Amino acid sequence: MTRQLDQEVEPAVTPADPPAPNAARRVLHAIGPGNLSLIGALIVVVAIFGSLNSGFLDLANLAGIGEAVTVFGLLAVVQTVIIICGALDISVGSQAGIASVVSAMAFTATGSNAFVGILAALGVGIVVGAVNGLIIVYGRVNPVIATLATLAAYKGLAQLISGGKAQGFVLDNDLFIFIARGKIAGLPVPIIILAVVALGMHILLKYTDIGRNIYAIGGNDTAARLAGININKYLIAVFMLAGVVSAIAGIILTARTGSGQPVSGSEGLELKAITAAALGGCALKGGKGTIGGTLLAVVLLGALDNGLNVVGVNTFWQNVAQGTLLVAAVVIQQRRSGERAVGLPA
Structure with missing residues (x-):
């Protein structure tokens, strides 16, 4: 005789869903820990210089900071794309210089036609960027060495075609006046140009297959090649993009x-661009970086330069500060990556 035992079946316990992050955590995640440190540094810089000189916080001065950073801000934004791709372009300042000269000379040669001057500058930007890419890809030259060489070459070329002197006069033209001093919705045109270019780069990197491939190339070029990505084509295209953005900076x-x-007007811009990209979180070996972080670093550098000027510090200290910040950014990256320091035991 079998006895049937009533067994109580316990209901299955489903694991509770993890609590949804609150708004503050979502905001912090979106900003990123690296950007939080930049925001903190910017607040400290503003507080220090604001306390030393009340004029630092005037709206006119803050707007001046925004306009002052547009040229090297453009170069920093496109330098971010290049660094993410695993390369470096030291010649962006010289590219801006030669585009500036060509825009003014074409403007003068065509009877004050601003559109021709602008198109000529953009065309030169495409050519010099393509030359950089072709040297690196088909000459098999390290990007640092290649663009170090073209830094000198483009600078010399700009001096040759201009005779080493400023060329033309464009401030009697409405379009160039608008680019320099115009406003749209109360914002200076140069700031709007920087914002549009930065937004375009952000969308390219974050929301397109092209951007994902750029990150992949910088992160591991061997894996990217095995995945079917044409690395040579991407490198040439990225350096041509750098030439176009450098030309826009030259036009401004x-x-x-x-x-x-x-x-x-363009000497030293490449150092500021690289410093801003490194401070903004770009890993100089490639595969990591954001446009938002670079823009925050651009604003920080602009505030620092302006603050030193406002309080009457010798302008040579600005170069010291930029160099110190670049070293600090690279040291922080090295420590975070966990890589062995050169020359030290493991």
Whole structure:
């Protein structure tokens, strides 16, 4: 006789869903820990210089900071794309210089036709960017060495075609005046140009297959090649993009100064662009970086430069500060990556 035992069947326990992150955590995740440190540094810089000189916080001065960073901000944004791709372009400042000269000279040669001057500058930007890419890809030259060489070459070319002097005068033209001093919805045109270019780069990197491939190339070029990505084509295209954006920076430089500047307005911009990209979180070995972080670093550098000027610090200290920030950014990246320091035991 079998006895049937009544067994109580316990209901299955489903694991509770993890609590949804609150709004504050979502915001912090979206900003990123690296960007939070930049925001904190920016707040400290603003607080220090604002306390030392009340004029630092004037709206006119803050707007001046925004306009002052547009040229090197454009170069920093496109430098971010290049670094993410695993390369580096040291010649962007010289590219801006030669585009500035060409825009002014074409403007003068065509009887003050601003559109021809702008198109000529953009065309030169495409050519010099393509030259960089072709040297790197088909000459099998390291990007740092290749663009170090073209840095000197483009600078010399700008001086040759201009005779080493500022060329033309564009401030009697409505379009160049609008680029330099115009406003749209209360915002200066150069700031709007920087915002549009930065937004375009952000969308390219984050929401397109092209952007994902750029990250893949910088992260592991061997895996990217095995996945079927044409690395050579991407490198040439990225350097051509750098040439176009550098040309836009050169056009703004021409409009702002009123003439084509072979060297004086563009010298040193490449260091500031690389510093901003590194501070913004770009890994110099590639595969990592964001446009938002770079823009925050651009604003931080602009506030630092302006603050030093406002409180009367010798302008040579700006170069010291930029170099120090670049070293600090690279050291922080090295520590976070966990890689062995060069020359030290494992």
